[in-house]
Amino acid sequence: PSGDRYLQKVDDQLQHMSALVNELLLFSKASHQNQPKREPIQLADAVEAALAHELGQEPSVHCDIPPGCSVLAVPAFLERAIANVVRNSLRYAGTEQAIEVIAKIESDSVVLRLLDSGPGVSGEALPNLFDAFYRPDPGRHSESGGTGLGLAIVKACIESCGGRVSARNRVPQGFEIRFVLERG
Secondary structure, X not given: OHHHHHHHHHHHHHHHHHHHHHHHHHHHHHHHOOOOOOEEEEXXXXXXXXXXXXXXXXXXXXXXXXXXXXXXXXXXXXXXXXXXHHHHHHHHHOOOOOEEEEEEEEOOEXXXXXXXXXXXXXXXXXHHOOOOOXXXXXXXXXXXXXXXXXXXXXXXXXXXXXXXXXXXXXXXXXEEEEEEEEEO
């Protein structure tokens, strides 16, 4: 039994290291790729793919996306950005908290809002959230609070899609990540 526990611990550490390397590679690719090929994609399809990746069969996300809403994006980057935000919502707001994904068409752009009803972050942390390796809580470390790359990857991915990303706390509680993307 102790040998099995040891092997399981080694396996867990290897999986953690592999995930970290994959995050670093994705961050590097999204940050440094020259003019990635954007294409028109159905936003609902990208959201569905990202949610399936992060949630499996859990029906805990409410989506409100206009039919036929398309954006110009790099599909893999947009899906990764959405998945990272949903993963953060699940990690920090909890699985019992409501998560919403809402899109609105505004002239030549689409605003995609990813909302949760968790505790949000401190006002001092907001300006730094998208910085690589930044963690709002200094007590967090890679085993308990991620690598500090999730939102940096989100920003790099959305910017590679020609978009902008921002974050804010909701009132009375909750958190919102907003993507502004060009209509497809």
